[in-house]
Amino acid sequence: MMIYKPMVFETCTNDSDLVTPFFDFNRKRYVLHIDESVAAKILNSSETEFNCYYQEITRYADHDSYDDLPPRKYFSQDYVVPLHVQGMILGCSEVANDSNVLQTDAFGFVQHIPTPLAVAKTHAKPAHRKPSVIMFGIDSLSKFNLRRTMPKVYNYLTREGWYEMQGYNKVADNTFPNLMAILSGYSPDAANEKICNTSEKGCFDRIPFIWKYLKNVGYLTAYAEDSSFMNTFNYLRPGFLIQPTDYYYRPMLKAFNDEMKAWKCEECTLTYCIGRRIQSSYVYDYAKEFVRRYVSERPIWGLFWSSSFSHDDYAMPSKMENFVLQYLLDFEMDSVFDDSIVIFLSDHGARYGKLMDLDSAYLEERLPAMFIYLPPWFRAQYPQYAKALKTNRNRLTSNFDLHNTLKHIVELAGVSNAPPLPKANDCPTCQSLFYPVSASRNCSDAGIPEHYCTCEPFKNIKSDWSSRIAHRVIDRMNDYLWAKNMSSLCHNLTLDYIHKTEIKIGLEHNFNDDLSHMDIGVYRTKFKVEQNSADFYATVIYNNITNHVDVDVETISRTNSYEEDSTCIQHKIVKLYCICFTNLKS
Structure with a gap:
């Protein structure tokens, strides 16, 4: 605390939105609404004519990026966005002077996918209710730094139904191997040896990621990361050839980042604003749209990951404290916590910077934030699992345990007599967190290498x-x-x-x-x-x-x-x- 100075939140613009997309639940379609009073204010006239247009963002057929932007498509008031449009960059300009651009903006859409009748019927039966799972990740955030820089968020995460895994210990150095362990149960070395070379195109499409198991039991899936230049499966790696989840945000954010103006705050090393919005807000808004659309209708899974405000500076999460808290409150307003298991997590703590000069650096780097929320109905239906999570708060746990927990959720949602799913490949002794972890567990039991183990002094x-x-x-x-x-x-x-x-x-x-x-x-x-x-x-x-x-x-x-x-x-x-x-x- 002697070296820590909280930062002040900054907005990207104080201007009102000229074009706003809203979702018409009756038609289940997005509609673009133009606020003509905003245009009049920008033009200093209500008589001057202006046009609005967009360019659709599409994903390459076999490449983890976006295709070249097509020519502009002009639209008028309350334009109904075609269902195939997943994202767009739009603008409005004066008719008589096309170079006079009133405003530009960018949006990603969660276009409606009808719920299969069988899924809807099964989900409606209390005995067969499948818990949705929303994973809200912030890069490089230790359990200590969450308390230090985001005390309001931490206080929210200690309310009823939340369980902090205080002995949660990372299993590898950086984001890629730690998320690989959570999402696949494999270390990169084991995946290279047993499945395919993760540096070669097409490999990630073959790895048994958790979203594949979830889709098999009727879940709708989503995956979004900000900071597109260093996405987990794209930084010095080939990414996915085939779109991995039902909703996948990378092509949109890659286009936003490449095609729009970006801005860094004075203390920032990474982009803070893309266009008119904070970079991480694109991902969080996508999460909000996803849960609003489906959380009460069908089982969903989503990973929404941000690194733009936390990766390079341990103090910067303080700038975003109220910002992140508001999204959690929005989730609450949208009944996410009534229906869903919510996992608020990080991959590791700070790995370089001022905190690494302190005596606590070893622990800071190795003990990421990890909170799991169970909705009331789940606690009532499975009291033994809630009791186990409470017990495990102060036990040694790891990424591989979290992977097994996700597999456990898949098994709860699947057919009752189905064979058990394979557990984490790289930790045969790891388990679901819905079962009590041994109090005498050591790092080897949890799949944690010696260099990352925080158990012994x-x-x-x-x-x-x-x-x-x-x-x-x-x-x-x-x-x-x-x-x-x-x-x-x-x-x-x-x-x-x-x-x-x-x-x-x-x-x-x-x-x-x-x-x-x-x-x-x-x-x-x-x-x-x-x-x-x-x-x-x-x-x-x-x-x-x-x-x-x-x-x-x-x-x-x-x-x-x-x-x-x-x-x-x-x-x-x-x-x-x-x-x-x-x-x-x-």
């Missing part, structure tokens, strides 16, 4: 010999770059200084025991290299007799930004450790 050591650990780790990092054939692009790393070295205190020891005499121990070392002052944090097994270090280089954390250090390569993991010759600073 470490303490600083001051012995002179401890500096050998960082040197050996750097040797291994250089060997890794050489093995990846990156030595011609990436500079050899050399030690600048060691921030700290810590030794793991096993639970069989007292914290104050002197363990410096141990021949073999588990250590953490945080150090800076001379090249571009890059900081790293490694967990290693070190033999004090042989000077041998056992470390998985790909688990070593980079704790300051590497965006400007590794522009010469596109390999997502190697970028963490590579200081390009072309990016080397004096």
Whole structure:
């Protein structure tokens, strides 16, 4: 709190909307309404004529982006949007002077898909009621930083029906492997080995993501992320060839980002506004439209993920506190919490920045926010599951458990005598959170690698010999770059200084025991290299007799930004450790 300063919310425009889409529930169609008083105000005249037009956004048939925008299509007052139009960029301009643009805007639509009669009938029967699942994700938000920067949101998430998984521990470094674990039950390495190469086009279409199981039991599915340039399955990866879910927002937001003016606030490193709207609002509004359309009608699942205001600055969520809270209140007004299981989550905490200089950095990075809400009817129908969630609040849990919980929901919604679904591939001992987790569970049981495990304490050591650990780790990092054939692009790393070295205190020891005499121990070392002052944090097994270090280089954390250090390569993991010759600073 000594370094934290709350930020002030900023709007993208104070102008009124010239064109507003609204959904006509009788016709089940979107209608574009033009506010002529706004046009008159902009033109300083009610007599000047103007035209409004839009360009439809369509997804490439076999590419995870949008097709070239077609010619403008002009529309008049209360225009009924064709059902095939999923998104549009629109504008209005003066008839006599086409370059005088009154206003531009962009919209994504949740066009109506009729509910199959069988689904509607089944969903209406209380005994067969299928819980909708809405996942509301904010990138890089630890459970601590939620309390620190969004106390109003945190207070909302502690109301009746909510369960915070306070022992929820990430299983990997960044967004991609952590969301892979939740959505597929696979780590990237296991998916590469057992299914397909995730760097090749078409691979993600073959992976058994949770939305495929949900669709099989009658769910309507949606997936939306902001910050299109670094979407989970697109950043240095090929994305999807086939649209993955019934509603998929990436082509729309990619078009908005590419075709419209963007703006960054003074403190921002990522785009804050696209066109007239805050970037994350496109995703959240899409979520609002999706649940309003279907939540009382049929079972739905949606993941709505934002990174634009949280990924690069731990303090920026404070700017958005009331903004995020209002969406939760809107969900409440739309009866989402009457019908749905809601999961408010993150992938990990801050991975670089000022928080990484604090003693709590290790925990900050590894313990993301995770809250699960159960609606009243679900708690009444399955009291044992609510009781288990209450028990699990203070037990060690992981992404793989959440995956199994989603599979459990699919099983509840499926045929009663259907065979059980396969559990998380990379954690055979993981389970649904609707069952009590063992109080003596360890990280291995939860599928959490040693480097990300927060269960057992470490303490600083001051012995002179401890500096050998960082040197050996750097040797291994250089060997890794050489093995990846990156030595011609990436500079050899050399030690600048060691921030700290810590030794793991096993639970069989007292914290104050002197363990410096141990021949073999588990250590953490945080150090800076001379090249571009890059900081790293490694967990290693070190033999004090042989000077041998056992470390998985790909688990070593980079704790300051590497965006400007590794522009010469596109390999997502190697970028963490590579200081390009072309990016080397004096």
